[in-house]
Amino acid sequence: MGETPLLDRLVEALRCLPGVGPKSAQRMALQVLERDREGALRLAEVLKAAVEHIGHCQCCRTLTEHPLCRICVDMHRDRHLLCVVETPADQMAIEQATGFRGQYHVLLGQLSPLDGIGPEELGLDRLEARLAEGEIQELILATGTTVEGEVTAHYIADMARGHKVRTTRIAQGIPLGGELDYVDRGTLSHAFSGRRDL
Secondary structure: OOOOHHHHHHHHHHOOOOOOOHHHHHHHHHHHHHOOHHHHHHHHHHHHHHHHHOEEOOOOOOEEOOOOOHHHHOOOOOOOEEEEEOOHHHHHHHHHHOOOOOEEEEOOOOOEHHHOEOOOOOOHHHHHHHHHOOOOOEEEEEOOOOHHHHHHHHHHHHHHHOOOOEEEEOOOOOOOOOOHHHOOHHHHHHHHHOOOOO
16 A cells, blocks of 8 residues: 555556556656656646547547548558558558558457457457448458457458458468577468468
């Protein structure tokens, strides 16, 4: 227990962040209270504004302050290419690391019937409507390699085949600079089976 119930509540509130345990939360709370109260007030103000004003794009479901995100309204993006990702973080990673100039559909999760996550929760009705419009020529699946990610990719691929849309999957395997004897068996097996001509 801290010296004040409010300090205990602050520490507990900070624990909602991923990877933040009790000790880290306590260090953060003490840091902002002892050394950076002005920064803490800025953080609180921006966090409150973000929670109140950031929602999901009506088209692709990524995070945005507007009804449609900047990518969905950008007329210079290739509307024939659609990349399916699991999270807004995945979308940001692709935007920052690649030259991809198409559009996105953000699932906000993976199919997981045991957790009550089905096609409706992933917005697959919206995705199917976009495929039915006939503008999309290639659907790029960039879901994770977990069992749920693979099941989600196969489900979406089956849906795309029904609309005669070419479906591809991003390559997966050994990281750049990785050594084979340090790579786990599943990753190595996936990389080996997904080999390509040079």
